[in-house]
Each structure stands twice: as structure tokens, then as C-alpha cells.
Amino acid sequence: MTKTALITGATSGIGEATAYEFAKHGIKLILCGRRIERLNTIQKALERLTDVHILNFDVSDKAATLHAIESLPEAFKTIDILINNAGNAHGLDPINEGNLDDWDAMMDINVKGLLYVSKAVIPQMTARKSGQIINIGSSAGKEVYPNGNVYCASKHAVLAITEGMRIDLNKYGIKVGAVNPGMVETEFSQVRYKGDAAANQVYKGFKALQAKDVADVIYFAISRPPHVNLADILMFCTAQASSTIVNKNL
Ligand code: NDP
Ligand code: 8X3
Numbered sequence: 001m002t003k004t005a006l007i008t009g010a011t012s013g014i015g016e017a018t019a020y021e022f023a024k025h026g027i028k029l030i031l032c033g034r035r036i037e038r039l040n041t042i043q044k045a046l047e048r049l050t051d052v053h054i055l056n057f058d059v060s061d062k063a064a065t066l067h068a069i070e071s072l073p074e075a076f077k078t079i080d081i082l083i084n085n086a087g088n089a090h091g092l093d094p095i096n097e098g099n100l101d102d103w104d105a106m107m108d109i110n111v112k113g114l115l116y117v118s119k120a121v122i123p124q125m126t127a128r129k130s131g132q133i134i135n136i137g138s139s140a141g142k143e144v145y146p147n148g149n150v151y152c153a154s155k156h157a158v159l160a161i162t163e164g165m166r167i168d169l170n171k172y173g174i175k176v177g178a179v180n181p182g183m184v185e186t187e188f189s190q191v192r193y194k195g196d197a198a199a200n201q202v203y204k205g206f207k208a209l210q211a212k213d214v215a216d217v218i219y220f221a222i223s224r225p226p227h228v229n230l231a232d233i234l235m236f237c238t239a240q241a242s243s244t245i246v247n248k249n250l
Contacts, residue, residue: 006030006079008117009086011038013186017211021219023049030076034058059086059113069120081222082121084114085136089151089192103150110154126172132222135162137180145243175229179218182236184209205248206239
């Protein structure tokens, strides 16, 4: 039977690439994001491959998130796969110089937003005793790097939440796992550096992961047989060994 996936942060980068990958395999899509014009464009592009519904909301707005998911039309109400991907880093400052608005944004979006979306989707999965949730963590959820402080904390939280979900939802037969990439060339650094030219230097001199590389792994994880759950995947480009070690001579 055709499965339905809800992908947050589907307007760019990893989420958008995952939408394309899933559409290629005929998975019905609920695509979420704040930038409505991008959602419209992606919907138009993918509708020749699969059924697509778009939801335009900010995951850090609790009421808007719960309302958007409650208001799904009948044909999209049953969500088999949840990809909690929406998120970003905001700023890259030492902790003593950190910006409170950046800290709020990272905790509100990366952590609380993921929880709000999950809260709206999980009850139907427990009722059906089936479903799969993939949270997009980060290598920053496994180690802390200079000036990464609060972003790293938000991604460590994503990994703790993933583990907690897997434990608590185990009795319902729901698969839960995390995909944790290192550096991926998306709009991520544009957001982190707030449009500053520094963003253009981040992926210079080596071949970073591309959004499609991560989407391939996400599709692999959701296409395993029913008895197989990929619990925790850490992936880097070949040039990257850890958050701070990148070989620019490859
Ligand atoms: P992008 O900036 O390209 O994509 C971020 C996505 O998140 C966009 O679709 C954006 O949509 C959405 N988003 C951001 N804030 C909100 C919000 N408040 N409400 C709803 N949607 C939101 O970056 P990536 O594709 O790289 O990032 C995707 C995920 O991957 C993030 O969780 C990030 O932390 C993680 N990651 C990224 C890495 C990288 O190096 N790029 C490495 C490891 C993990 P819109 O603006 O339309 O709302
Ligand atoms: C993003 C990984 O190291 O570019 O989650 O901040 S990093």
C-alpha cells in the first residue's frame, strides 16, 4: 500500500531532497515549511510523481503546528513516516557572547518544534501500532565544537529525544531512529551566518555532503524490511573526520 510521509523543513536542503527522493518512489507527501512560495513550487514539481499536500507553518508555534496537522484532509490524515528535519544553527559565537534570540530560535525550532510535530503525529501511530520516525540530528549531537555550544546542545537533545522515543514507542512497534550528518552544503550556513559572506567559505576547498547524499540514506532507512530499524546513523563526507577535522587536500 502507498505510504504517506510528513517532512518538516521541506523547502530547502535535506528536507527538499528527501521530498524528491520519496516522490521518485511513489510515497505520498505532506511537505511543511514557512516559505509558502517554495512549497508551491516543490508541490508543482512533484505532483507528476505522487500526491502532495503542503502545510505552511512555523514549527516553533505550538498552536499553529498542532492546528496544521489536525487540519490535514482525509486523504493525507494517515501518516506512516515522519521526518523531523526542520532546524538550523543560528549564530556561531562563544558562549559568553551568545545572542539570546539565537539561543531561543535553536531551542524553540530544533528541540521544541520537533516535539510539537511529534506530539501531533505520534498518537495515530500508537493507535495503529505502526509507523516510523526519523529525526535529523547532527554530528553536532555527538560532539561539541568551539562556538557551537547551544546548537550542539540542541542536537544532543534531538538524540536524547530520539532514544526516548524509541524506548517508549517500542511496545507499539514504531521504528525510531536518527540520521546525523556532518557538513552538508545547503542553506544551513546562510542561516547560521545570517547572510554574511563567511557563509560562502564554509564548503570551500573540499567536497561536502550534498543534500541528496543524506536523502539517499533517509530513503534507505525507511525502505528496510519491517523487522529492521536503523537506530542511529552518523555520516560525514570523506574529507571530514570530526566536527573540527576537515582535510582540504583531498
Ligand atoms: P536548510 O537551511 O537548507 O533547511 C532548513 C529547513 O528547515 C528549511 O526547509 C526551513 O524552511 C526549515 N525551517 C527552519 N526553521 C523553521 C521553522 N521555524 N519552522 C518550520 N520550518 C523551519 O538546512 P539543512 O537542510 O542543512 O537542515 C536540515 C536539518 O539538517 C536541520 O535540522 C539541520 O540542523 C540538520 N543538519 C544540517 C547539517 C548541514 O551541515 N547542513 C549537518 C547536520 C544536520 P522554512 O525556512 O521555509 O521554514
Ligand atoms: C551541522 C554540523 O558541524 O556544520 O549540524 O555545525 S556543523
